Amino acid sequence: MPEILVLVEHADGAPKKVTYELLTLAGSLGEASAVWVGPGGEGAQDVLGQYGAQRLYLAADPELEQYAVAPKAEVLAQLVRDKSPAAVLVSSTAEGKEVAGRLAVRVESGVITDAVGISADLVAEQSIFGGGVVVHSEVRRGTPIFTVRPNSVAPEALSSAGSPTVEQVSVELSDAAKGARVLDRVVEKKGGRPELAEAAIVVSGGRGVGSADGFGVVEQLADALGAAVGASRAATDAGWYPHVNQVGQTGKTVSPQLYVAVGISGAIQHRAGMQTSKTIVAVNKDREAPIFELVDYGVVGDLFAVVPQLTQEIEKRKG
Amino acid sequence: MKIVVCVKQVPDTWAEKRLAPSDSTVDRESVDGVINELDEYAIEESLRIKESGQDGADSTVTVLTMGPEKAAESIRKALSMGADAAVHLVDEGLHGSDAVQTSYAIVQALGTLTWDLVVFGSESTDARMSVLPAMVAERLGVPQLSYARKVEITEGTVRIERLTEVGYDVVEGSSPAVVSVVEKINEPRYPSFKGIMAAKKKPLTTLTLADAGIESDRVGLANAPTVVAEFTEAPPRGAGTIVNDEGNGGTKLAEFLASKKFV
């Protein structure tokens, strides 16, 4: 079986959900190998195995975390040369795409970003122009590199999974990789809710929410649904919600089962980040707002009346 | 400081974008072209670095665009915003180049210029790959300072705030370096009448493959490392139900969500 490398996304020593999705996908293409860059990967051995990892490569040198992006690409490049995998899968986040891009240049391969599926013969499916066109494409030079959108594949835990064999990887970073030093990492995230890019349900608020306090209405609905909270640029620029929650062209691209837009007009840059959501609903007082062109269900009305009622009704139904 | 700003012409934001049935490349002929929005922020930031005199009085901003003849309109606009000169890499042989090839071509074109900083937008609205700044940094072997919402330059050291999944990182490198910017960084200026007039006299150099030393078998559709096998128009989203709130809009929406098993 051909080997498929999966770059693990992790935070606080635990893999993120997208990694399980990628391992599941890799398992359908060949034998999945997880690649962990940074310290702490030993602890995740079993859970990675559950999702089908046969091997776990640990590049644990703390130095790898002192520089931006390039070290991950260099670890993967070394593995591509040593192990000749059939493909490399990276999550389609801002950083994941950069890692994939550098890797493609380094190993002289082609790269396909934002895949929503990959077939057994390594043809990727992409959804472009805001979901209007479906493209099937292939890499025809080198080791195919794909970035895969979170929420594209249902992660499957195996009932009879073994623990992956562990191999330590040591990488001599190039001087160029050490060019961009990370001096500080600042977390602006509001804790306690599912992560935006990975959530099954997203509730987003826009300028219509009116203030930072107004986001309470959005958060209450999100909590009733077990959802992540998103925001439009108008709301993050106004400082009502952290930028990490921005959905759209220059924020996160989300593709949840359900997207709820509250007080958002639906500008093209916002749509770019949420248009491929499976079900879309909106509450907006303006019947002409472009968001209504996308919705499966829309309510024209004041969000401060509609949303609390919705939250209450959901709580009631949950019992 | 010599700054090169990479500017792409893309189909107008609101235009119906499509792929050309003949060769599955973005149809650029039938739509109006505009400067990729984020590249306006890159131009603005480059101009601000120049104007602030942070790095000596002899700073210049040169626009670099790879694209068909038509892209010259966008180059003129960039010049009218205040850039000093422009280079247009234009050659039939480039048509259909993918990201890996484009990064190679841009690096070759950069080789014809002197520069300390190359500034990019962080994403183009048509390709939406966000890979070019990283690829160019990799090829050049210079620091990649991307997704910047803030850029500060002191004596050859470039420090940025890089947006991350959870907040931001403070990242630093020395010039020469590659920078890419997000829209939080500034508010791009409109070209003034004076700027528009002045742009007409500014130097615009065109480069062919040969001029930039680009090997023709390393660019273009026929040599691309990725290929589009086929594409189809997705079925349009079915028209949704839209109701006016008559005091029970929230309840109705809850009923809809319950019918879809979200509640």
Ligand SMILES: Cc1cc2nc3c(=O)[nH]c(=O)nc-3n(C[C@H](O)[C@H](O)[C@H](O)COP(=O)(O)OP(=O)(O)OC[C@H]3O[C@@H](n4cnc5c(N)ncnc54)[C@H](O)[C@@H]3O)c2cc1C
């Ligand atoms: C380079 C660039 C990048 C961008 N990137 C992004 C991005 O990543 N994400 C993004 O979101 N935007 C982005 N934008 C901005 C985008 O163009 C819009 O300006 C923005 O999305 C508007 O946010 P909004 O819908 O919240 O605000 P508005 O457009 O002002 O809409 C507010 C809506 O709320 C409704 N409303 C007001 N009060 C109420 C009420 N009480 N009850 C119900 N409804 C109410 C109004 O009818 C209106 O439709 C970008 C722009 C540029 C130029």
Ligand SMILES: Nc1ncnc2c1ncn2[C@@H]1O[C@H](COP(=O)(O)O)[C@@H](O)[C@H]1O
């Ligand atoms: N053809 C091009 N000519 C000049 N710059 C480009 C070109 N294509 C992309 N860029 C730059 O690369 C950035 C990222 O583009 P992309 O990787 O296509 O999303 C853009 O914001 C531009 O600054």
